[in-house]
Each structure stands twice: as structure tokens, then as C-alpha cells.
Amino acid sequence: MALVRVISSDGAAFLVSQRLAKRSGKLKTEIETFRKSSDNSEAQPEIRIVTIRAEILRLVLQWLQQHQNDPVLPANQNEQDGRGDAEMGQSQWDRDFLAPMDLGIVMELILAANHLEVKGLLDITCKLVESKITGRTVDEIRTAFKLKSDFKGNEEEQTRLENRWCVEN
Amino acid sequence: MDRNVAQERENDDVNLHESGKSDGSILSNVNEVPQELLFSQLGIELEEDHEMQFENLPIEMLDAVFRRLCNPKDMLHCRQVCTQWKTEVDFILQTDPTQSVRTKIGSIEQLRNLVYQPSSPSGNPFPSKKLRYGRFSSEPMEESALDKLYQSFAYVSKRFGHQVLSLQYCVIMDNRKSARQLRHIPTNFGNLEELCIYLRGLSAAVQSHIIKAFGLPKPKNVNDVYFPPVVFEMKPGDTRSPMELGIAESLRARNSFFLEDNQPSTVPQLQKLKSLHIFSIDSPTIVDGFLERYGSQLEALEVDSSSICEGKYFATHQFLKLKSLKVYMASRDLISPKSLVSAENLPGLESLTVDFAVSFSKITLGQLVTFLDELPRTIKVLHVSVELEWVKISDEDQARIGSLKMFPNLTVLTISSTFLKNPTLLERLLSRIENLKVLKLELLTRGDIRKELEQEDNTVCEVMRRIFRKHPSLVDVLLVRNDFTWRLLINEYSCGEIRRYFVEDRSDIDKDCKVEFVDLSMVG
Numbered sequence: 001m002a003l004v005r006v007i008s009s010d011g012a013a014f015l016v017s018q019r020l021a022k023r024s025g026k027l028k029t030e031i032e033t034f035r036k037s038s039d040n041s042e043a044q045p046e047i048r049i050v051t052i053r054a055e056i057l058r059l060v061l062q063w064l065q066q067h068q069n070d071p072v073l074p075a076n077q078n079e080q081d082g083r084g085d086a087e088m089g090q091s092q093w094d095r096d097f098l099a100p101m102d103l104g105i106v107m108e109l110i111l112a113a114n115h116l117e118v119k120g121l122l123d124i125t126c127k128l129v130e131s132k133i134t135g136r137t138v139d140e141i142r143t144a145f146k147l148k149s150d151f152k153g154n155e156e157e158q159t160r161l162e163n164r165w166c167v168e169n
Numbered sequence: 170m171d172r173n174v175a176q177e178r179e180n181d182d183v184n185l186h187e188s189g190k191s192d193g194s195i196l197s198n199v200n201e202v203p204q205e206l207l208f209s210q211l212g213i214e215l216e217e218d219h220e221m222q223f224e225n226l227p228i229e230m231l232d233a234v235f236r237r238l239c240n241p242k243d244m245l246h247c248r249q250v251c252t253q254w255k256t257e258v259d260f261i262l263q264t265d266p267t268q269s270v271r272t273k274i275g276s277i278e279q280l281r282n283l284v285y286q287p288s289s290p291s292g293n294p295f296p297s298k299k300l301r302y303g304r305f306s307s308e309p310m311e312e313s314a315l316d317k318l319y320q321s322f323a324y325v326s327k328r329f330g331h332q333v334l335s336l337q338y339c340v341i342m343d344n345r346k347s348a349r350q351l352r353h354i355p356t357n358f359g360n361l362e363e364l365c366i367y368l369r370g371l372s373a374a375v376q377s378h379i380i381k382a383f384g385l386p387k388p389k390n391v392n393d394v395y396f397p398p399v400v401f402e403m404k405p406g407d408t409r410s411p412m413e414l415g416i417a418e419s420l421r422a423r424n425s426f427f428l429e430d431n432q433p434s435t436v437p438q439l440q441k442l443k444s445l446h447i448f449s450i451d452s453p454t455i456v457d458g459f460l461e462r463y464g465s466q467l468e469a470l471e472v473d474s475s476s477i478c479e480g481k482y483f484a485t486h487q488f489l490k491l492k493s494l495k496v497y498m499a500s501r502d503l504i505s506p507k508s509l510v511s512a513e514n515l516p517g518l519e520s521l522t523v524d525f526a527v528s529f530s531k532i533t534l535g536q537l538v539t540f541l542d543e544l545p546r547t548i549k550v551l552h553v554s555v556e557l558e559w560v561k562i563s564d565e566d567q568a569r570i571g572s573l574k575m576f577p578n579l580t581v582l583t584i585s586s587t588f589l590k591n592p593t594l595l596e597r598l599l600s601r602i603e604n605l606k607v608l609k610l611e612l613l614t615r616g617d618i619r620k621e622l623e624q625e626d627n628t629v630c631e632v633m634r635r636i637f638r639k640h641p642s643l644v645d646v647l648l649v650r651n652d653f654t655w656r657l658l659i660n661e662y663s664c665g666e667i668r669r670y671f672v673e674d675r676s677d678i679d680k681d682c683k684v685e686f687v688d689l690s691m692v693g
């Protein structure tokens with residue numbers, strides 16, 4: 001079985017089957033580039049991911065493993081077929097996978113999924129963040145995301161007034 | 170299935186987990202690896218409080234999250250959180266055509282808010298650069314307030330017009346100022362990309378104001394001016410009926426303007442205008458004028474069926490840039506004697522919505538086939554909302570549907586759910602669409618949908634299996650409601666669900682056609 005070694009930013013190495021690794025757009029490209037540049041067809045590719053630490057990389061691989069038999073979605077799936085992400089559904093496994101994570105980890109996962117081009121994971125993590133915004137007040141959103149208002153003078157009041165005139169079309 | 174993961178030390182000399190056998194996955198299960206052991210053996214200290222801040226998320230990720238928000242209220246809350254979020258939300262609101270948030274000026278109070286509040290740091294009071302101006306609501310408003318609202322459009326357009334990319338404007342037939350003020354649009358809205366004009370009532374006077382305001386060409390023959398009867402209140406001593414008075418007034422307005430010589434227009438062209446929506450029935454004079462002046466630059470057009478069927482321009486010209494066409498209140502006139510929506514006049518059309526259902530026009534299968542046959546094959550998304558006359562199906566029509574020219578680009582199709590009652594015809598139609606991904610079957614019946622579906626569930630599932638089996642590109646079949654018709658007809662029924670049919674594993678379609686309900690609000 002063909003393997004690839006994927007190394008995280010903090011030096012942890014994961015030995016992964018190439019079939020699984022290729023479900024990430026980024027890893028697929030790297031493996032193909034390695035194959036083209038290598039004289040030895042048996043050589044094992046080694047890919048360093050300098051932006052993703054081990055804990056996060058492990059979660060991405062775990063998610064890929066669980067979803068290894070899913071159809072691979074093109075990056076612009078929704079534009080092509082006119083459906084929303086919500087229609088793609090989210091499995092119970094995904095919900096259990098994300099449940100214990102705090103927002104900080106989820107945000108790192110979003111970055112990792114984006115960098116490694118794993119669309120399904122990107123969708124469910126973004127959707128989780130979205131759920132922390134939906135139906136909440138401004139203060140509740142600030143608390144959830146640990147953000148502080150940095151508006152100056154009457155900017156915040158002005159923004160509030162602008163919103164008051166807005167309607168949904 | 171074995172699931173294996175191994176994590177190796179960077180120097181390759183220590184395998185934390187031996188691989189053993191594997192079927193092509195990770196070499197041993199990461200879940201089974203005690204995290205402490207994993208990282209301590211590697212000599213890596215796990216940061217206990219490794220927490221990322223949301224403000225550190227790159228802008229494109231913020232963008233990805235915000236774009237998923239379905240409710241505009243949530244979007245507006247986000248722009249109040251901090252300056253970075255406000256900037257990002259405003260960018261999305263202003264550049265994404267699917268975002269529907271717009272600033273509404275429809276009352277004196279809203280007008281006052283806009284005019285007297287200090288402008289924001291960027292000087293732009295329109296977060297989405299989309300403005301809705303005028304009295305859209307049918308609730309009564311004092312005549313003086315209405316006058317003031319429309320008179321103020323001159324001030325609003327001079328001060329803010331250049332910041333507006335999309336404008337919805339409501340003309341009220343009984344308020345002449347509402348039509349006259351349109352003249353400020355070409356002069357002050359130089360960046361306008363989308364224009365929607367709602368006409369609450371149409372008269373010869375309103376038509377002449379619109380034509381003057383936008384410098385549109387007049388019809389060459391005055392008899393081509395649509396002449397809607399206007400009912401006037403009788404004045405004391407006048408012996409004529411209100412209808413006669415209305416006709417006399419309309420004639421006077423028509424003759425005073427339309428019989429004048431055509432002068433070259435000095436009204437500036439809206440150079441960036443690419444999307445036009447005229448919401449009024451029977452307005453061919455206006456639509457023809459707009460198409461003659463702006464047709465070559467339009468990418469999207471939304472009009473009622475009568476306006477293009479009774480007009481001259483649409484049928485006789487090519488619209489090379491037009492990608493999206495929506496025709497509401499569609500009637501049979503759209504189809505016979507020759508389809509107006511054809512590959513000849515719309516060679517680049519990508520999205521077509523034709524709503525026969527709202528006007529309660531039933532068409533025969535033969536007419537539908539004729540209509541489909543004429544359509545440009547560049548179409549990617551086709552929405553035909555129609556109730557067919559199923560009793561008039563001839564063998565010839567049934568055969569014709571199976572020999573339609575192929576639709577090579579079509580990926581999303583919406584047609585009536587009544588096709589489910591004739592699966593053979595449905596399959597024949599789908600056989601002409603080789604790359605279809607999403608089939609939407611629209612429910613036009615007025616009964617209790619849920620009961621109806623439950624009764625037919627087994628039959629429908631069987632049809633779905635057959636469809637999935639024969640169409641490998643198909644991902645989803647959705648049962649959807651024609652929202653417009655439903656809102657119009659059955660206000661009390663607020664079904665929030667649709668039914669979705671899909672298969673997870675194509676190798677086992679016969680057993681595996683799954684059904685689930687989806688929240689209607691989630692479906693675009």
C-alpha cells in the first residue's frame with residue numbers, strides 16, 4: 001500500500017495511506033508533484049504542513065478517515081447545483097466529533113480544512129461557527145467569540161441606526 | 170473495515186504504532202492513541218491553553234462564515250460587533266447579489282432618519298448600497314406625507330445617489346410626483362447596476378413620465394401605446410361615467426405626449442445598468458423602450474409575460490449579454506405561435522424562470538414540448554412553473570418529448586410534481602438532460618401536501634429509484650413548493666418542509682433511496 005508521511009508544524013509525523021491523503025486537495029497536489037519530480041516510483045512522499053499543529057492535523061485526518069467513502073465534492077459545488085450547504089446534511093458522527101471542541105479549536109480546524117482543501121470539513125466547521133451567531137444579540141456574539149467593540153465616538157450608534165433602516169428585500 | 174493510523178517520530182526511528190494490516194486508510198486509529206503518550210514520546214509539549222482568537226481568522230474565513238448566515242438580521246448584528254466584522258459584512262452586502270438586505274425609505278420617519286442622522290465614517294448610510302424608495306405598502310398614507318416623501322427623492326438622490334448600486338422604486342399611479350421624480354435617477358445614480366420599478370397602477374400619464382425620465386424611445390405608432398382604462402371619480406355636474414372620464418383623461422395624456430415629435434434624448438445613459446426588473450402587468454410600451462435603450466447591456470431581465478408578448482422589441486431583437494430571464498404571470502402567448510424565449514434572440518441565456526402557475530394558465534404537453542424545444546441550449550438552470558392539462562396528452566406529444574434536442578448544460582431543473590403521476594414521461598424528459606444534478610418537482614396542488622405525500626410515498630420512492638438508476642449525474646430530487654403561488658392562495662398554510670430524495674451509495678440504489686424532510690428556509 002502506498003503511504004505518505006504528513007508532518008505537522010510542531011514536528012509530529014503521521015503515516016497515511018495515499019488514497020486517504022488524496023481526499024485533501026492540497027495533499028493530492030503535493031503527492032502528484034512529488035511523483036513527477038522523483039526518480040524512484042517507490043519512494044515515500046513527505047509533506048510538511050507548516051501552518052497546522054499536530055492536534056489539529058490529527059483531527060483533520062480523523063475526519064477524513066471517517067468520511068473516506070463520501071463522494072468528493074468540488075470546491076464550488078453549491079454554485080454549480082444551486083443548493084445550499086445545509087442540504088448536504090451533517091451526520092451524527094460529525095455532530096459528536098465537533099461537540100466537545102471549543103471555538104478556538106474549531107477556528108483552527110476551519111483554517112486547516114481551508115488550507116488542506118477539505119471542503120466537507122470546512123462546511124461543517126463553518127456551519128458550527130454560524131450557529132454561534134444565529135439568533136443571538138450583539139453582546140451575546142461578542143461574548144461567544146471573546147471580541148470587544150473597537151468602535152470610536154458615535155460609530156457604534158451610527159451603525160445601529162443604519163441597521164434600523166434596513167429591511168430584507 | 171480496519172482503520173489504522175500511525176504517527177511516527179520525525180526522525181523515523183520510532184513508530185508509535187505499528188501498522189499491521191490495512192485496507193488503505195490511515196495505519197492505526199487516531200482515536201485509539203492516547204494523546205498524552207503520543208505527544209510526550211515525541212517530546213512535544215502540548216499547550217494547555219492553546220486558544221485561537223476569532224479576530225485572528227483570515228478575512229476569507231470570516232467571509233465564508235458570514236456568507237452562510239441565512240437570516241439578514243444575523244448579518245446586521247454581526248456588523249455591530251466590531252469594525253473588522255462591519256467592514257467584512259458591508260463588503261458582502263454590497264458585492265453579493267444574493268444578499269437581500271436593503272435600506273428602506275418608505276415613510277417620513279425613515280426619511281428623517283436618513284437625512285438628519287450624521288453620516289457614518291465612510292459617508293455611506295447604505296450598508297448594502299441597496300435602496301428601496303417609495304410607498305410599497307398598500308396601507309393608507311396621507312396625501313401630503315406621500316407628496317413630501319416623493320419630493321424628497323430629489324434631495325436623497327443628489328446626496329446619496331452615487332452610492333447606490335441597486336434601487337427599487339415604487340410608482341403610485343394616483344401620485345404624479347412619484348412618477349415625475351424618476352427623472353433624478355439617470356442624472357444622480359451613475360453607479361446603478363440594478364433597477365427595479367414597481368408600478369402600482371398604470372396610466373398613459375405614468376408611462377409618459379417614465380419614458381421622459383429615462384429618455385426612452387417612444388413607440389413609432391401611437392396606437393402601440395398600451396391604453397389602460399382609468400376610473401375617475403365623477404365631478405358634480407359631469408354627466409359622463411367614471412369610465413368615460415378615465416378614458417378621456419388617458420387619451421388626453423397619451424395624445425399630449427405620444428403624438429409629439431420624437432426628439433433626441435438628452436437624458437444620460439446609466440452606463441453600469443445590467444439588471445432590470447419591471448413589476449407591472451401590461452407595460453409593453455415601457456419595457457420596449459427600456460429594451461431599445463438598454464437591451465444591449467442587460468444581463469438580467471425580469472418582466473411580466475404580457476409586457477414582452479404584446480411588445481415588438483423582445484421578439485425581434487437579439488440580447489447577446491442576457492444571462493438571466495424571469496417571466497412572471499406567463500401566459501400561453503409566450504409559446505404560440507413561436508416561442509419568444511428562443512436560442513435565436515437569447516444566445517447566451519443561462520438561467521430561465523417562467524411562471525405559468527401564478528396566472529393559472531394551464532398548457533398542454535405539446536405546448537410544453539414546443540416551448541422546451543425552442544429554448545437556448547446554453548441554459549444551466551431552468552424553472553418552469555406550470556400545471557399541465559394531463560387529459561390532453563396525445564401519443565405524438567409523448568413521442569416528441571423523448572426526441573427533444575439535448576440540453577447539454579442543464580444542471581438544475583424545476584418542473585411540476587404532477588409528472589410523478591406519469592413517470593414514463595418524466596423519464597423521457599430527463600433522458601434529454603444528460604448532466605442534470607438537481608431535479609426540483611414543484612407542488613402546485615392546494616390540498617394538504619403532507620397527507621398526499623404520505624399516501625403516495627411508496628410509489629414516489631419507486632419512481633425515484635428508477636430515476637436515480639437511469640441518471641448517474643443526479644444528486645438530489647427535491648419536492649418543493651411554488652412559494653409565490655402558495656403565498657397568494659393559501660396564506661394559512663405554512664408548510665416549512667420539503668421532501669428530499671437522495672442515494673448515498675449508487676451501487677445499491679434499489680434499497681437505498683432515502684427520504685428526509687428539509688427546512689424550506691434552507692433551500693435557495
